[in-house]
Amino acid sequence: MSPPPPARTRRVDLVRLRRALPGDVATALDRYERHLAMERGLSPHTVRAYLGDVVALLVHLAGDTPDNATVEAIDLAGLRSWLASQHSAGASRTTMARRAASARTFTAWAARDGLLAADPGPRLSAPRPHRTLPAVLRPEQADAAMAVAGVGAEQGDPVALRDRAVVELLYATGVRVAELCGLDLDDVDYSQRVIRVLGKGSRERTVPFGVPAERAVRRWVEHGRSALVTDRSPRALLLGARGGRLDPRTARRVVHDVVGAVPGTADTGPHGLRHSAATHLLEGGADLRTVQELLGHATLATTQLYTHVTVERLKAIHDRTHPRS
Secondary structure (H helix, E strand, C coil), X not given: CCCCCCHHHHHHHHHHHHHCCCHHHHHHHHHHHHHHHHHCCCCHHHHHHHHHHHHHHHHHHCCCCHHHCCHHHCCHHHHHHHXXXXXXXXXXXXXXXXXXXXXXXXXXXXXXXXXXXXXXXXXXXXXXXXXXXXXXXXXXXXXXXXXXXXXXXXXXXXXXXXXXXXXXXXXXXXXXXXHHHCCEHXXXXXXXXXXXXXXXXXXXEEEECCHHHHHXXXXXXXXHHHHHCCCXXXXXXXXXXXXXXXXXXXXXXXXXXXXXXXCCCCCCCHHHHHHHHHHHHHHCCXXXXXXXXXXXXXXXXXXXXXXXXXXXXXXXXXXXHCXXX
8 A cells, every 4th residue: 555645744734625605505614614713722733634634524525526516425434434544544543532522523513504404423432542652751751851942052152042942831731832932022021930822722821931931931032042142033932043023843852862962761752741741740649630730621520641651660670679579
């Protein structure tokens, strides 16, 4: 089986296919897009993913002929056929579960909007995604990563100062990389050592950070940011080399490079630092509700995944140290 095309190619194809849809379908998708963004408050990335899934579904039901697509053609058999085609193309269980959820979201909206006589979504089943244990750094590995980030910063290089602020804040707060890059200067309260974060679903939360992160951010703002800022720069806390808001892709590269420089660590990015922060909080005695609030999880079930990590660590320590393990 040939590998699936790169994500960028798929995005371009879906944009082209959406433009080829009939006018009434395109109008419906415009309304649906506004519903996702304005009423449900989903992020632009999530909205694009949901719309892409719907376009792919409609084109599949139209026999790969976009100009024949209709919303009315969506039924349970068609939904199952679409998921079966995704499975045949090699989609993972996680991907199929997400696309099934995306389809159910659309059919529920279409039924409420009068585009479908009945909603077939609730009868659509899909494989449950595998819930893999997240890879986390040990506390001493996290300390070593912070030290690596500090090497260049000690020389006063603006980009190195920014990179140190990136890794210190990510580990100190456990925020998502998009949330980090979305921070503005006014979102940092140094007196309270907290940041104001706008998370998924436009939910705002306040997250504390420690003294090392405060020092890193202060040094970046006072000695590094001024070297990168331009007349067109936004009020963003973190800037790219050309003065624009820091791109999450750049932040991911920074984390991969820093963590990769620590001997014995697995390759990990910002999400690995988020997992590490949550795990270390729980191992230090924080309760699940507190960690849920700090991470911005909508449900406690997501946060509970980290308890499995700490239990696995406890078992490993027990097996290694108890005489009758």
